[in-house]
Amino acid sequence: MSFSVRLLHRFGNFVLDVDFTAPAGVTALFGRSGSGKTSVVNAIAGLFKPEAGQISVGGRVLYDSERGASIPVHQRRLGYVFQEGRLFPHLSVQQNLGYGRWFAPGGAATRAEFERVVAMLGIEGLLERRPGSLSGGEKQRVAIGRALLASPQLLLMDEPLAALDEERKAEILPYLERLCEHSEIPIVYVSHSMAEVARLATTLVLMEDGIVTRSGPASEVLSDPESVPALGIRTAGASLRATVAAQEEDGLTRLETTAGPLFLPRVEAPVGALVSIRILAHDVILSRTRPEGLSALNILATTVTAVRLGDGPGAIVQLRAGEDLLLARITRRSAMALELTPGADCFAILKTVSVAQQNVGRTG
Template sequence: MNDPAMIQVRYKLQRDDFALDVDVGLPMQGITGVFGASGAGKTTLLRCIAGLESAAESRLIVAGDAWEDSNSGVSRSVQARNVGYVFQEPRLFDHLTVRSNIEYGRKRREQNGTASFDRVIDLLGLESLLSRSPAELSGGEAQRVAIARALLCAPRFVLMDEPLASLDQARRDEILPFLDRLHAESSIPIVYVSHNIEEVCRLCDHLIVIEGGRVVANGELQDVLVRTDVAAVGGDHAGSVIEGTVAGHDDNDDLTELKFSGGTLWVPGETVAIGAPLRLRIRAADVSLCRARPDDTTILNVLPAVIDSIEPAAGPSTLIRLVIGDERIVARVTRRSIRELDLKAGDDLFAQIKSVAVRSCRESDAEVLADRI
């Protein structure tokens, strides 16, 4: 309960149209995704943690320090909580320059030297924007400034509330590489709220799923994604994430070879150095199963797999969890196929993976790009 590496969060509150009842531990490292549909209570939870919202029952223990406890009456003010908060909209101060915006929190909090100004500016590519006014920034640039501002207010951790939700796809694609870099290079823990599974798969290490104000799953990203019994991660967007190492590039076919514990995967050519870690997302709908290894298929990636479990379901199709090496992936298969092939847990078979999506380079891309073969 007083684990130094955890943020213990307990909030219970009732609003007119919705209730939140959460008791969960968040790791104080890496990026923790808080995933769920709109209206599930993600934003309210984040606002409670930041001290912007009050709850009937509350307990917030950050690395052993009680920040809030409704039983003993402890409640630190927003100002005294030392968390960075990135809102859905940038909320920059229009009367100040970009530099003054970023320095606003820095000047008001005692710095412990974890994040230096120059490093954050460099990480988020803000050097050329510092003297501008917020009105002169694009939506994506403004959100990058807001992220820098939050990182530089000496936070114990940073809360991000769907920072990309108000941006169009092009702007998101512009910011995501910066978040990748942040993930790889920054030691500040981040709690990242999102209803976009692809963002979560790309950025997070740990995942909490919220449904109707309650936590329905909590664990390592890979473990939660293969929870076929959790509706939020098991719907049309069901998929899994595996991590491997780049083993080589085939420049003729523009493919990259990735090694992981279950074998080798060929993925579309990536500008990543050999030996670099790479994260892949495999959608359940892109995985099919066969009893015998097919030798006349167009699909490049066919791997031996063992059925771990088959989720009972009423619809036309259901999810099967497979073990490949040390990794688990999920496949969406029709119930008819399961019956006709007589599939059951423990069966050995072959998984065909049609395509992989969402790659995340988790090393400094500058170096990696230079090493491109």
């Protein structure tokens, strides 16, 4: 189910001027604080009425300024998950979930649907507890379950992990991946964390100062050198798809990619599982000849597909690695010395320990 958003609204000196269409899956809105991401989500939810534009989900028009149409918030059939769970403290987890069930169209969601959502989010053991006894990650899983049990046509998630520490984020991300993989409901996911976006998004919308600067399939946007200024030099990177081939005795996991084998610190996934590995551009070293005598275990044969010279001393090189694209951040001087131009063959070198666990995700 696709959806489209076209908005024009003025908040004092700030102008929100947004226009994008997204297919089914997870659409991530990414940008710096103050870029207008939450305003877009609130307009979709009907929490404010834009001066002009149109919002539709699966062909159902939620708002159209030209026709004077605006469906009330409670009739839009949207689920909204905020930064904090916002659970009812006097109700048990089961009762909080039931609050969402009874708002489902046509009455309560079925028992089978309730059990499916509870199992998917791993909250079976929490049903009799109250929110005050839950961790931050557990509260967010319950909040997501409550939103899903209202049978929404679209799920809005505004920085759902922003209030959590790194340990809680690592706890809940696998559940979000499961939700994104198995749910048929389109999801709008707001975040300023590139690690989250790279693991979850199928479509990426980049925002800056109230406008959309780029949108499209997440894999394409993340691997495009022209997107790097918006993504951030320090967080820019692309993803490789891989299959878990073996769990080695020395604690490493051997992965197979279309560009060759890749070794990482143990990845908690069974042999045969499909994973995505986000590789930061500044962690990639390039060589025109295959190096020998290195401690780095990962050496992938690649071909240069694009080079973007920055305003300063840096350069971003896009590489074809098998069927995937990588980015490497090097200096202008190195790019010129190595004669890196489109079509040039080179080797991408990656230290085994440079890929953090948060940058390894499960994929369908």
